[in-house]
Amino acid sequence: MTAETNMKLIDVIDLEKSFDGKNVLDGISVAINQGDIVVVIGPSGSGKSTFLRCLNCMEDPTGGKIMFDGVNIADMSVNIDVHRRHMGMVFQHFNLFQNKTVLQNIMLAPVHVQLQDLKRNQRKNAWNGLCNLFRSKEKQVAMVPITKTKASINQEARETALKLLERIGLADKADVYPSTLSGGQKQRVAIVRSLAMNPQVILFDEPTSALDPEMVGEVLELMKQVAKEGMTMVVVTHEMGFAREIANKVLFIDGGKILEAGTPEEIFEHPKNARLKEFLSKVLA
Amino acid sequence: MNGFGAKWENFLRIFFEYKGYEKVLEGLGNTLLIAFLGMFIGLLIGTLIAIVRVLPRYKVLPRILNGIATFYVELFRGTPMVVQLLLFYYVMLPLLGMHMTGVQVAIWVFGLNSGAYISEIMRGGILSVDPGQMEAGRALGLSFWTTMVKIVIPQAVKNILPTIGNEFIALIKETSVVSFVGASDLYVAFNYIGSNSYEFMVPYLVMAAIYLVMVILISILIKQMERSLRRSDRRN
Ligand SMILES: Nc1ncnc2c1ncn2[C@@H]1O[C@H](COP(=O)(O)OP(=O)(O)O)[C@@H](O)[C@H]1O
Numbered sequence: 001m002t003a004e005t006n007m008k009l010i011d012v013i014d015l016e017k018s019f020d021g022k023n024v025l026d027g028i029s030v031a032i033n034q035g036d037i038v039v040v041i042g043p044s045g046s047g048k049s050t051f052l053r054c055l056n057c058m059e060d061p062t063g064g065k066i067m068f069d070g071v072n073i074a075d076m077s078v079n080i081d082v083h084r085r086h087m088g089m090v091f092q093h094f095n096l097f098q099n100k101t102v103l104q105n106i107m108l109a110p111v112h113v114q115l116q117d118l119k120r121n122q123r124k125n126a127w128n129g130l131c132n133l134f135r136s137k138e139k140q141v142a143m144v145p146i147t148k149t150k151a152s153i154n155q156e157a158r159e160t161a162l163k164l165l166e167r168i169g170l171a172d173k174a175d176v177y178p179s180t181l182s183g184g185q186k187q188r189v190a191i192v193r194s195l196a197m198n199p200q201v202i203l204f205d206e207p208t209s210a211l212d213p214e215m216v217g218e219v220l221e222l223m224k225q226v227a228k229e230g231m232t233m234v235v236v237t238h239e240m241g242f243a244r245e246i247a248n249k250v251l252f253i254d255g256g257k258i259l260e261a262g263t264p265e266e267i268f269e270h271p272k273n274a275r276l277k278e279f280l281s282k283v284l285a
Numbered sequence: 286m287n288g289f290g291a292k293w294e295n296f297l298r299i300f301f302e303y304k305g306y307e308k309v310l311e312g313l314g315n316t317l318l319i320a321f322l323g324m325f326i327g328l329l330i331g332t333l334i335a336i337v338r339v340l341p342r343y344k345v346l347p348r349i350l351n352g353i354a355t356f357y358v359e360l361f362r363g364t365p366m367v368v369q370l371l372l373f374y375y376v377m378l379p380l381l382g383m384h385m386t387g388v389q390v391a392i393w394v395f396g397l398n399s400g401a402y403i404s405e406i407m408r409g410g411i412l413s414v415d416p417g418q419m420e421a422g423r424a425l426g427l428s429f430w431t432t433m434v435k436i437v438i439p440q441a442v443k444n445i446l447p448t449i450g451n452e453f454i455a456l457i458k459e460t461s462v463v464s465f466v467g468a469s470d471l472y473v474a475f476n477y478i479g480s481n482s483y484e485f486m487v488p489y490l491v492m493a494a495i496y497l498v499m500v501i502l503i504s505i506l507i508k509q510m511e512r513s514l515r516r517s518d519r520r521n
């Protein structure tokens with residue numbers, strides 16, 4: 001393996017998840033470093049999606065910790081929305097907002113969170129300004145510098161979104177509704193929608209499983225590009241070729257446990273675990 | 286049977302010479318005012334309650350809110366509108382030491398009542414929206430409420446617009462009971478004409494016709510809205 005001077009981005013510690021008393025994840029521990037491309041494989045129903053969805057607390061873990069940027073986001077008292085801004089997610093069924101155009105889909109979240117911040121800072125300044133009137137010269141509280149306006153936030157987000165659309169060759173689709181796109185186009189828009197938030201990591205749950213075969217390639221191609229730019233990614237997939245080519249870490253999950261973890265070479269060429277061998281013989285057949 | 290022509294003449298006489306038309310216009314205005322404002326309040330209350338009733342329920346506060354919302358819905362769906370009007374006017378207002386006109390009471394009661402019905406319609410609408418829409422919003426760091434208001438509710442409303450239209454039509458027809466609390470609506474107007482001409486056949490026939498035309502016009506309006514909403518879906 002390469003010299004790991006990388007910093008830990010997500011540290012999963014003894015993660016457990018049960019649904020109605022049924023244990024689906026049974027003590028998962030794994031560290032995900034900045035720049036890692038982690039591919040998660042395993043039989044259907046083994047807990048891969050649940051694992052991925054616990055990483056950004058779409059499912060609340062019932063035990064263990066998810067340390068993200070030094071904060072345990074599995075703790076129910078943290079404001080999860082703030083952390084999710086830095087974790088993108090791409091779904092099997094795309095989940096583009098049906099009532100928004102392609103451009104609006106990409107712009108919505110960046111504009112919303114920036115406007116939220118802007119309003120919060122404006123409120124803070126107004127309050128501090130008021131309080132400063134009653135404070136002595138030495139005790140004056142500094143204002144939060146506000147450099148953006150509503151219009152500039154919108155403008156910037158629009159430009160970013162258009163650039164992203166150009167990158168995937170869908171600039172001409174900016175103003176159409178998602179229902180008019182093909183599956184491959186939808187998924188590529190979904191990927192750039194999460195890129196627009198400048199996340200530190202993107203989680204993919206079987207991003208090509210709902211696609212017609214001829215559209216799988218274009219989506220994988222975009223994912224490879226994003227990976228090469230240094231994005232940290234966690235990908236649940238059955239695309240073993242993709243795993244071999246792009247991943248630097250492969251996790252084999254079965255029965256809610258990581259039964260084997262290693263480089264693609266270790267996992268695909270020299271598997272040790274019996275169930276992994278059985279699984280590979282089925283999917284690679 | 287006394288000639289219908291004579292009855293009609295009689296009606297016209299009261300209608301024009303005794304300012305019956307003023308009463309009718311006032312009644313029509315009140316009927317529309319109560320229905321529109323009631324619907325508006327109902328939509329606000331109904332949407333709020335519907336959201337409360339689909340909140341994830343593993344915390345205490347949502348559970349309490351949900352209990353209150355359920356009680357509210359059962360209360361208003363379990364008693365007739367007339368009874369609610371009477372209770373509001375003759376029990377609640379005196380107890381609170383407040384005064385309101387019959388029309389104001391009717392607006393509030395119609396709002397509260399339709400809020401209960403609309404909440405159920407809206408809840409169905411929300412549940413009909415793909416849960417993936419909420420997930421995508423939350424995964425991007427938007428809050429439950431933001432995603433609800435910006436993504437889920439607009440899609441829900443589109444799905445339930447025909448049902449909401451029916452609810453509005455029902456509301457218009459139900460305004461015919463507001464005279465119980467002294468609001469002058471169409472019924473009061475035509476009753477006035479009838480009492481003055483000692484003849485009720487024509488006034489009530491005309492009243493029925495006005496209700497019918499109103500409902501038909503509103504149905505057309507709703508169809509139009511549905512069509513334009515559906516078109517925005519296909520825009521290319
Ligand atoms: N929301 C849920 N409620 C109850 N059981 C669930 C839920 N989500 C997943 N499960 C169960 O957890 C197990 C693992 O599911 P999942 O993580 O989706 O597996 P995979 O993605 O590997 O196919 C399955 O047995 C599934 O039935």
Ligand SMILES: [Mg+2]
Nearest residue numbers: 048049050206
């Ligand atoms: Mg899955």
